[in-house]
Amino acid sequence: MPELFIGGRWVAAVDGRVREIRCPADGTLVATVDEAGPQDAAAAVTAAREAFDRGPWPATPAAERGALLLRVAALIERDKDALARAESLDTGKRLVESEYDMDDIANCFRYFGNLVASGGTDRIVDTGSPGVDSRVVHVPVGVCALITPWNYPLLQTAWKVAPALGAGNTFVLKPSELTPHTAIVLMRLLAETGLPDGVANLVLGTGPDAGAPLTEDPRVDMVSFTGGLVTGRRIMAAAAATVKKVALELGGKNPNIVFDDADYETAVDYALMAVFLHSGQVCSAGAIDSPKLLMLSGIGPAGDLRDCGVDVRVDSPGVGSHLQDHPEGVIMWEAKQPMVTRSTQWWEIGIFTGTEPGLDRPDLMFHYGSVPFDMNTYRRGYPTTDNAFCLTPNVTRARSMGTVRLRTRDFRDKPRVDPRYFTDEHDIRVMIHGLRLAREITARAPMAAWAGAELAPGPAAQSDEELFSYIQETHNTVYHPAGTVRMGSASDADSPLDPQLRVKGAGGLRVADASVMPCLPAVNPCITTMMIGEKCADMIRAG
Template identity: 40%
Template sequence: MSNAAPTPHPHAAPFPAQERLAAGAQYINGRLRPGTSGRTHSVIDPATGDAVYTYELAGTQDVDDAVAAAKAAFPGWAGATPGERSDALHRFAAVLAERAEEFAQAESLQCGKPIKLTREFDVPGTVDNTAFFAGAARHLQGQSAGEYSGDHTSYVRREPIGVVGSIAPWNYPLQMAAWKVLPAIAAGNTIVLKPAELTPLTSLLFAEAATAAGIPDGVVNVVTGTGKEAGEHLVGHPDVAMTSFTGSTAVGKRVAEVATATVKRLHLELGGKAPFVVFDDADLEAAANGAVAGSLINTGQDCTAATRAYVQRPLYDAFVERTKQLMETVRLGDPFAPDTDLGPLISHAQRDRVAGFVERARGYARIVTGGEAPKNDGAYFQPTLIADAAQDSEVVQSEIFGPVLVVLPFDTDDEGLALANDTPYGLAASAWTRDVFRANRATREIKAGCVWVNDHIPIISEMPHGGYKASGFGKDMSAYSFEEYTQVKHVMYDNTAVAAKDWHRTIFGDR
């Protein structure tokens, strides 16, 4: 692992953000435009500390305009047939695939992600999500008709909610834009998306691609502003029927507070502190490889990342040593270099936050490897392995959101599973064992929205993603996401043609 400062982007011409998005960082009613807040913000390349895009932030007027555009577009889009929406989403997937390299470069530039991650994970995953929802748009069905009372025929309609106001985080800007936009519009809703002001580039490109695919103006809108101004105004807007938010649990509580005032539908995907439970019969090499990959993906800025490894005592020392060895092979470097494994954190502030957790841990735990910020201009931090921390310590209980893995031993299976559940979070987890009974028990008893067995991190479009406990509620991806973005309506027809129904006697008469 090199601590030397990487040469700034010698391997590819970074995405020319200022030129490409010169018209502004608000996408309203099918076009880019500047914000109206009177304040500017700069997107910073975290690998170099350089400003790569300066734009005018959204004000409340921009939010109002975007919601109005979405509201005006809703009747036509909701009235389109499932086949018409499906065709538009298939075209959308094709446009995204054609523009894949532009998306990959823009995502790497604004986030510091290694280009191999954006090319092989973020962008293909988004194209696949879009293709999935193109097909799923044709399968928004309610319950078949039935005569449940004997005198009536009932059926269930599944209908779009209206205008959705969504807020996405900075760690996976493109994928989170897709996770918010796609189920919403496939179900017939229109949407206003607020990306993080740190990382708006690919959300704007995503909205442009929707328009290029023939999705009508106003169906997909983007407002780029601060959470306090643009975000809260969007969540509290009376014409927004639903809010979907991905981010920290602390901010999620504020979103819920604002949304409650207007009694709107709410979907929250919040923080995580995923346990990685290694039983004593596990494949040690597989578990160590999985722990390194699962804890370091996206520089650890992933709410499903492996953060707490619980290893049964017979394997504990060997696991710590092998994980250390593997971590020390990870290459920090220029995100645009094809051999870079780990890029910088999103910002210097985030790097300093991670460094603070590690520095405090030195007083009560053992830093096995890493634990330092390389001396360069980027927001880099070494892959870090911590051992001998107590279960109630800060690094075990708090979401660090950086390239840090904490390893703790356990003795009995009961203890390992209890420790896995011993946080407020419940987004993701994994269990490592060759024993099918142990695996089944772990998947039953671990309280998390996703439990992997002998792997950690893979997601697929067909399966849902969402949490338990303080990790939120509701599902992204898969057909299950339509439960968040649709209203269920019961329709009942009288089959008797009788004017005086038998039940009327409860109101009048002695029939």
């Protein structure tokens, strides 16, 4: 059976392309599905536009739209087992986690169903003048392009589809090409509820082939996207041409909020669960917030805690100290030839090297990006272009140490983070070496045939002083903060944790995330952080 759902019909991709879907857990073939291209995306928009402009759905009473969403919730509960299995096969996650997700998804449709059915969306505003009637009326946006990621496929879809339908919109859904199956099932359930043809449409495929045509089509009124920053920027730029409404959720980790009267041991347990649940793809981990959690609980530098009005439980001066990271620079060239417009991920090459003899591991690393990376350079006045590539040197063993401190005792306030990048001469030397080496690499074949004008820092920057001035104003981070609650020997007063990750001076409390690292590894610390969690679990089981 074809897997694209357009205008109420299941159809195959126009050009006949298909994609194999394999389970990440063991690599087994799950299925082969149709893969849409620009023609399929255009057809789906046509169907959604026709359904919105001439179909009955936008004018359907709110109570009926809400009732349909409630029927969807009931169908999801009916087919919960099959949906959970499909989700686990696509994502590789444990079946029990997928089963929990299905409950949340049903509740999402139920929430919006009840909200819409209640009819409480419009309101009258008292203007203070008896001769003036002012009323706030909500109307549907129109055709919505909904683009979802792979980490929570159906839940992310529900968060977009349920409110879009409830408000009377029509939509085209493009899920991640890696995890399409629960989106396919959802379309079948929507059809089963009697949703009019063309209101819900589904295209499967990659971002460049199936997603980009949706964001660029002038007949689309709104784009809702969850995913990476680079893609989000492209979507915003594409939507600007026709002034589409845009809703973007672009990666990142969410802080934990701990009230003063909370059980701090329970709070830390939940923070650790947020880090490691679902292989770290929950986007709810508390990276910088590990020391914040401890300090709000009274565990940290006594003087700083008292300054914020926090009662001191344990005077632990190392909490929030020794912040380490991988600071990063960028050097960017205009490309002489057209750059790729389709990529699995735009940063596909890594280079490790040493800057001096006798090192036991590299102290310099580059990412190669086949896209412009002008987040910090453009706003500083450096030129940019859409057709560019860059190298981003980063210091793998940085010696500059920062701090994390409380601003106030109010849990709602973000911690005061001072990374103190490039305050150690070693880091400055390595980064300047990296910029010079990047120029050498790009001057050689085959990159010399691609490298046009150097956009940032530009060929005029040659001396150490000029290059460091550029680094100071444009550097960023690879977002690998670590070391702020480091482990150490039992007698080391500057290490808040003992070798078993137990918080010194507090019973029954351990920390298990990147903050415990005495020294940040030269590579991405995600795997190391997961291993820390596994080791901590082993120690807890062993007693």
